[in-house]
Amino acid sequence: MNANPHAACLSGVHMRYGNTVALRGVDLTLARGGVTALLGPNGAGKSTAVGLLLGLQAADAGRVEVLGGSPRALAVRRRVGVMLQSAGVQEALKVRELLALTRSYYPAPRSVADCVALAGLDGLMDRRYGQLSGGQQRRVQFALAICGDPALLFLDEPTTGLDIEARQRLWKAVRALVADGCAVLLTTHYLEEAEALADRVVVIDRGRVLAEGSVPEVRARIGQRRIRCLSALAEGAVQAWPGVVSVQRDGAWLEILAEPAEPVVQRLLAEDAALSELEVQRAGLADAFLALTGEEARDAARASIDETDRRAA
Numbered sequence: 001m002n003a004n005p006h007a008a009c010l011s012g013v014h015m016r017y018g019n020t021v022a023l024r025g026v027d028l029t030l031a032r033g034g035v036t037a038l039l040g041p042n043g044a045g046k047s048t049a050v051g052l053l054l055g056l057q058a059a060d061a062g063r064v065e066v067l068g069g070s071p072r073a074l075a076v077r078r079r080v081g082v083m084l085q086s087a088g089v090q091e092a093l094k095v096r097e098l099l100a101l102t103r104s105y106y107p108a109p110r111s112v113a114d115c116v117a118l119a120g121l122d123g124l125m126d127r128r129y130g131q132l133s134g135g136q137q138r139r140v141q142f143a144l145a146i147c148g149d150p151a152l153l154f155l156d157e158p159t160t161g162l163d164i165e166a167r168q169r170l171w172k173a174v175r176a177l178v179a180d181g182c183a184v185l186l187t188t189h190y191l192e193e194a195e196a197l198a199d200r201v202v203v204i205d206r207g208r209v210l211a212e213g214s215v216p217e218v219r220a221r222i223g224q225r226r227i228r229c230l231s232a233l234a235e236g237a238v239q240a241w242p243g244v245v246s247v248q249r250d251g252a253w254l255e256i257l258a259e260p261a262e263p264v265v266q267r268l269l270a271e272d273a274a275l276s277e278l279e280v281q282r283a284g285l286a287d288a289f290l291a292l293t294g295e296e297a298r299d300a301a302r303a304s305i306d307e308t309d310r311r312a313a
């Protein structure tokens, strides 16, 4: 067992494609036995960061270390599992054959029975991959990613196309792997998935880390609260109140995002005597993500990036 507490890290990594700067001094650490969710809008640099950790490309500057070595070393690659969006699986092969083939690449693969149980492949082993549904193919891809018993697992949007039961099952399997010491890097646009699985969340945008910490820590980065109540007040009127970030009507329900929440709650109660079922919650990870990567954060980041670029020129 490697004494290094980290499964992988990027330190001060810069990466550009021609004139496009994809990463601007990114630090990212993946802990053993933990799930790190890498979140960011389109073009933020997530795939680039994953590509560097997989050794698919080399950084222009900075350090990339995976399982104590280079991501390109064979001994390291044999301990890494990957489930990407574009799977490139041979469609004509049966699931049983795909699993046998992929297991053969690894020195100490997980047992077939464990792979079947963790990925939920019961009844699929003798089917050809190309004839499976999208959700079934996703489960096979998960099995292929974990069959080498990886110490580090990359999951890119793992539950896209899965029904609720299959999604819960995959989450349970990921938790079991993590409890066993596996490190997981999850990239997802489902904030609910990051909330359910991740110990740590790293939000990147325009090649920079904007926020990182546990899910509660990242949520706490914004003071917004979600207010929900049964009220007939007009959304347009509420939208104009100080502190109101957004208002949505869902039938008889009014849903308000506010910061600070207290004056908005007082005004709601003052203006609608019939108001009922009032709930106030801390904003979710999705709200925090939108606030962090929203226009204001974007403008601030852009200004600081322009300044850095000016100094570098």
Ligand SMILES: Nc1ncnc2c1ncn2[C@@H]1O[C@H](COP(=O)(O)OP(=O)(O)OP(=O)(O)O)[C@@H](O)[C@H]1O
Pocket (backbone or CB within 6 Å): 017, 018, 020, 021, 022, 040, 041, 042, 043, 044, 045, 046, 047, 048, 049
């Ligand atoms: N091969 C490439 N050639 C040129 N530019 C690239 C290349 N790959 C990525 N980029 C650019 O680098 C930046 C970061 O892209 P990246 O694919 O890492 O983002 P991402 O966060 O994974 O986005 P998405 O959520 O859309 O997949 C973007 O501006 C993108 O256009």
